[in-house]
Amino acid sequence: MSSTYSAVFVALVLAAALLIGGYGLRVSRTTSDFFVASRTVSPWWNASAIGGEYLSAASFLGVAGLIFAYGPDMLWYPIGYTVGYLVLLALVAAPLRRSGAYTVPDFAEARLESRRVRRMASVLSVGIGWLYLVPQLQGAGLALTTVTGAPGWLGALLVAVVVAVNVMAGGMRSITFVQAVQYWLKLSALAIPVIFLVLAWRDAGAPSLDGSVPAVFANDTKVTVQTTVDVEVSSRVSVVVDGVVDGRTYAGTSVSLAPGPHRIAAGAALDFPAKSVVPQVKGIPADTNALWAQPLGGEGHGNPFYVTYSLIIATFLGTMGLPHVVVRFYTNPNGRQARRTTVVVLALLGIFYVLPPAYAALGRIYTPELLLTGQTDAVVLVLPSRLVGGTLGELLGALVAGGAFAAFLSTSSGLTLSVAGVLSQDVLLLRGLRGFRVAAFFAAIVPFGAALLVSGMSLADVVGLAFAVAASSFCPLLLLGIWWRRLTPFGAVAGMIAGGGLALVAGLVTLLVPPGAGLVYDLLSRPAAWSVPLGFAVMIVGSLLTPRTVPASVNRTMVRLHAPEALGLAQEETP
Amino acid sequence: MTTAVLAGLLCVMTLAVLVLLWRLRNALRESGNAVDRATYETLHTAWSAAPPLRAGLVPEAARRSAPHLRALLDTPALALTDGERVLAWDGIAEQHSADVLEIISPALTHGRSHVARVSCSDAECPLRFAVMVPLHVDGRIGGVLLAYAEEASAGLVRAANEVARWAGGQLELAELDRSKQRLIEAEVRALRAQISPHFIFNSLTAIASYVRTNPERARTLLLDFAEFTRYSFRRHGEYTTLAEELRSIDQYLSLERARFGERLQVTLRIAPEVLPVAVPFLCMQPLVENAVRHGMEGKVGPGHISIQAADAGAEAHISIEDDGVGMDPERLRRTLAGEPDEQTGIALGNIDERLRQVYGDEYGLVVETAVGAGTKIHLRVPKYRPGIHAD
Numbered sequence: 001m002s003s004t005y006s007a008v009f010v011a012l013v014l015a016a017a018l019l020i021g022g023y024g025l026r027v028s029r030t031t032s033d034f035f036v037a038s039r040t041v042s043p044w045w046n047a048s049a050i051g052g053e054y055l056s057a058a059s060f061l062g063v064a065g066l067i068f069a070y071g072p073d074m075l076w077y078p079i080g081y082t083v084g085y086l087v088l089l090a091l092v093a094a095p096l097r098r099s100g101a102y103t104v105p106d107f108a109e110a111r112l113e114s115r116r117v118r119r120m121a122s123v124l125s126v127g128i129g130w131l132y133l134v135p136q137l138q139g140a141g142l143a144l145t146t147v148t149g150a151p152g153w154l155g156a157l158l159v160a161v162v163v164a165v166n167v168m169a170g171g172m173r174s175i176t177f178v179q180a181v182q183y184w185l186k187l188s189a190l191a192i193p194v195i196f197l198v199l200a201w202r203d204a205g206a207p208s209l210d211g212s213v214p215a216v217f218a219n220d221t222k223v224t225v226q227t228t229v230d231v232e233v234s235s236r237v238s239v240v241v242d243g244v245v246d247g248r249t250y251a252g253t254s255v256s257l258a259p260g261p262h263r264i265a266a267g268a269a270l271d272f273p274a275k276s277v278v279p280q281v282k283g284i285p286a287d288t289n290a291l292w293a294q295p296l297g298g299e300g301h302g303n304p305f306y307v308t309y310s311l312i313i314a315t316f317l318g319t320m321g322l323p324h325v326v327v328r329f330y331t332n333p334n335g336r337q338a339r340r341t342t343v344v345v346l347a348l349l350g351i352f353y354v355l356p357p358a359y360a361a362l363g364r365i366y367t368p369e370l371l372l373t374g375q376t377d378a379v380v381l382v383l384p385s386r387l388v389g390g391t392l393g394e395l396l397g398a399l400v401a402g403g404a405f406a407a408f409l410s411t412s413s414g415l416t417l418s419v420a421g422v423l424s425q426d427v428l429l430l431r432g433l434r435g436f437r438v439a440a441f442f443a444a445i446v447p448f449g450a451a452l453l454v455s456g457m458s459l460a461d462v463v464g465l466a467f468a469v470a471a472s473s474f475c476p477l478l479l480l481g482i483w484w485r486r487l488t489p490f491g492a493v494a495g496m497i498a499g500g501g502l503a504l505v506a507g508l509v510t511l512l513v514p515p516g517a518g519l520v521y522d523l524l525s526r527p528a529a530w531s532v533p534l535g536f537a538v539m540i541v542g543s544l545l546t547p548r549t550v551p552a553s554v555n556r557t558m559v560r561l562h563a564p565e566a567l568g569l570a571q572e573e574t575p
Numbered sequence: 576m577t578t579a580v581l582a583g584l585l586c587v588m589t590l591a592v593l594v595l596l597w598r599l600r601n602a603l604r605e606s607g608n609a610v611d612r613a614t615y616e617t618l619h620t621a622w623s624a625a626p627p628l629r630a631g632l633v634p635e636a637a638r639r640s641a642p643h644l645r646a647l648l649d650t651p652a653l654a655l656t657d658g659e660r661v662l663a664w665d666g667i668a669e670q671h672s673a674d675v676l677e678i679i680s681p682a683l684t685h686g687r688s689h690v691a692r693v694s695c696s697d698a699e700c701p702l703r704f705a706v707m708v709p710l711h712v713d714g715r716i717g718g719v720l721l722a723y724a725e726e727a728s729a730g731l732v733r734a735a736n737e738v739a740r741w742a743g744g745q746l747e748l749a750e751l752d753r754s755k756q757r758l759i760e761a762e763v764r765a766l767r768a769q770i771s772p773h774f775i776f777n778s779l780t781a782i783a784s785y786v787r788t789n790p791e792r793a794r795t796l797l798l799d800f801a802e803f804t805r806y807s808f809r810r811h812g813e814y815t816t817l818a819e820e821l822r823s824i825d826q827y828l829s830l831e832r833a834r835f836g837e838r839l840q841v842t843l844r845i846a847p848e849v850l851p852v853a854v855p856f857l858c859m860q861p862l863v864e865n866a867v868r869h870g871m872e873g874k875v876g877p878g879h880i881s882i883q884a885a886d887a888g889a890e891a892h893i894s895i896e897d898d899g900v901g902m903d904p905e906r907l908r909r910t911l912a913g914e915p916d917e918q919t920g921i922a923l924g925n926i927d928e929r930l931r932q933v934y935g936d937e938y939g940l941v942v943e944t945a946v947g948a949g950t951k952i953h954l955r956v957p958k959y960r961p962g963i964h965a966d
Binding site: 040100101102103106109110111176330331332333334417420421425431433436491502552560 | 589627635639652816818847848851854888889937958959961963964965
């Protein structure tokens with residue numbers, strides 16, 4: 001594997017992050033450039049920055065991994081991640097900006113004039129941030145293991161330390177310019193290799209995926225299993241085994257595996273001959289490529305209908321509640337610019353998400369052994385060096401690895417910064433720079449601990465949970481807060497506890513128990529379909545029960561939220 | 576097996592959340608014996624009426640506080656008036672509100688409580704008597720509270736008197752709030768009017784010197800001058816955006832550069848992320864003016880001024896630095912404590928006080944200075960504070 005180049009690229013990315021954090025971008029200007037200096041961030045720059053911070057490990061690695069394993073049903077992930085911004089654009093972006101709020105807790109306080117609602121929103125904000133940070137660190141561990149063979153915790157530790165040090169040192173204040181460059185870096189890290197991959201694929205006669213054949217090894221392939229797996233062999237295959245299979249120890253001897261179940265122990269290395277069928281790991285379905293390419297095959301979960309819709313609800317409605325996304329809208333000078341920024345974000349994400357499905361499909365042809373090892377999220381990392389040989393392949397692999405680390409770092413630092421801010425201000429009640437540093441430490445250490453503990457959920461699944469919690473708590477708060485004048489503090493708190501609280505608990509339970517099957521597991525691991533309506537219902541009923549506590553200034557607040565700034569309506573109440 | 580455990584867990588969690596919600600709702604209701612409860616209820620009702628009254632005796636406030644005041648007196652109807660109109664009527668038989676203004680004159684003129692019989696065509700009407708109590712605010716009568724009842728007992732009159740005194744106290748606090756606000760506005764106005772005559776004279780002289788040699792430059796400078804004065808004299812709005820404040824500083828600096836030429840060197844480092852932050856009107860410009868004055872004073876060589884605004888998460892950090900004569904820290908301390916000083920002017924103390932008043936004491940100015948060592952002033956502004964919007 002492209003170990004040397006990749007290690008160098010990853011090290012470069014980490015070092016660059018530390019340097020930018022430590023020294024900042026020291027751009028000084030003289031007065032003659034004053035108008036350049038005092039010009040606000042353009043929607044284009046701001047949208048790139050949002051994209052840079054938003055495209056996380058789940059997008060960079062996870063989406064391709066899921067499609068690779070489970071087929072086109074998983075296309076709902078990239079669609080959902082993008083459409084969330086459409087909802088944000090239509091219903092939230094401009095009013096949220098006009099409210100003057102920097103975070104969702106700020107909005108809650110501005111709209112409902114209640115410290116208690118603010119505290120509740122803060123706690124949830126931290127919960128969502130942490131839940132979103134876990135898969136970033138998990139992804140870092142996976143990436144480093146795949147490209148250099150380092151132990152899984154090392155990548156997570158590296159990212160956690162770099163981010164914590166940066167945030168604590170006061171650097172990397174999620175500078176718009178830096179985050180904007182990150183988007184284009186991530187886009188190129190996926191787009192450039194995919195050009196070469198497609199060329200190589202065409203060169204090989206463009207093998208098709210539509211046959212009714214199972215995934216087969218394209219060449220003689222050596223597979224090293226890192227965790228013990230149960231596999232189903234469909235036709236007799238003769239392999240060279242170094243390690244323990246079915247309880248017997250082999251040392252480089254040829255074994256003929258009969259059709260049926262087999263157990264491959266951790267650390268075993270198997271040499272499969274070319275054209276042999278890839279054994280199917282339990283839990284990863286779709287044995288033939290034709291079945292894989294079929295939508296709503298959905299054998300990964302018992303209830304594909306429920307699971308799909310739950311995912312759609314979570315991602316469509318969850319984006320508006322992500323702490324690191326909301327703060328970016330503050331940079332827009334007014335509501336109109338906030339809308340324009342969101343439109344550009346939609347375009348940028350649309351372009352990016354075309355790429356992962358290409359990796360997934362090519363992975364199906366060229367790296368089927370990942371289905372056997374279960375490390376499907378690594379498909380993006382493995383493909384370039386596999387498909388394009390020589391130094392070029394290694395360089396492309398290194399580019400992808402570097403891009404992946406950039407993804408982990410930018411998303412993690414944005415999140416850690418947001419979480420630390422809310423933690424120090426509203427939860428731990430620590431003031432000043434020191435308080436902020438303590439909060440930053442906790443903001444990074446908790447998800448690092450969780451990343452070591454969690455069971456083998458895929459990256460995109462854990463991110464999906466963060467979306468679900470945001471969709472069940474902050475989406476009702478924002479939508480009702482902006483569009484319904486009868487919302488009361490009691491209703492808001494009750495709705496956030498009922499929707500967000502239960503979704504959070506369900507999410508934590510699924511993180512800590514091994515993946516299961518069945519309806520209950522689906523309900524817990526994809527809570528959005530029940531928790532979002534629950535959050536809305538409780539918030540509405542709770543508000544209707546306490547009509548006397550509607551904030552006195554609700555009309556004034558509504559005018560401020562909805563009237564375009566140019567009308568000057570909001571100025572009238574100035575004392 | 577796992578599913579069963581998970582289902583059980585979910586049930587327990589749901590139950591726990593429900594119990595928690597129920598307790599939250601009931602936490603205030605249960606407690607103690609009847610006397611405790613009555614005391615609590617009374618205090619709570621009084622407390623509920625207080626916030627609206629703190630807005631002064633206006634219809635909206637009266638309407639919101641009337642139900643609570645009526646609950647305190649336990650009468651079928653209650654009215655509030657400022658002597659010229661009925662501000663609020665709470666309770667039954669609202670047609671009587673039309674007569675309020677006719678019957679209150681004794682209470683208004685004598686400033687004492689007064690009981691009047693209510694004439695009513697309906698024999699069953701429970702409103703027979705009106706107990707009228709004047710609301711004393713700052714030694715004058717601000718309005719009248721009318722409690723209607725079937726009988727005008729001594730107890731009711733006494734209670735109405737006490738409630739009116741309490742409400743009067745709240746209204747006095749409202750008055751106090753308003754004067755505090757007015758004081759601050761007056762200070763901002765003083766600051767606006769504080770464009771120094773020297774500055775106007777120097778600017779106009781500098782512009783005049785360009786009129787013939789460089790008419791284009793003279794024109795630009797005049798426009799800058801016009802814009803700068805318009806901003807500084809603007810009437811509305813206590814807050815502005817950092818971007819606006821910086822624009823005004825730019826105009827100010829271009830006028831000063833016309834006078835000092837190459838001697839005045841300015842460095843800017845502005846993070847674009849903080850430009851939309853709402854800041855108190857004129858919280859930076861006077862500091863820059865001070866910096867120019869101190870930086871150029873008694874100097875032959877160039878003076879250097881540096882203005883920075885950095886993004887710091889939920890806050891914006893701003894600093895203004897000059898390499899001029901500096902200040903005596905003791906003298907600076909006195910200025911910040913509110914004793915105006917010839918040299919430092921009232922700007923520093925005023926800005927410090929406004930920042931503390933708006934954002935809290937930890938957001939005051941931080942000044943690093945010593946005689947001959949230049950001056951560096953730090954401001955911290957939170958990106959969001961309830962009720963603060965740039966207009």
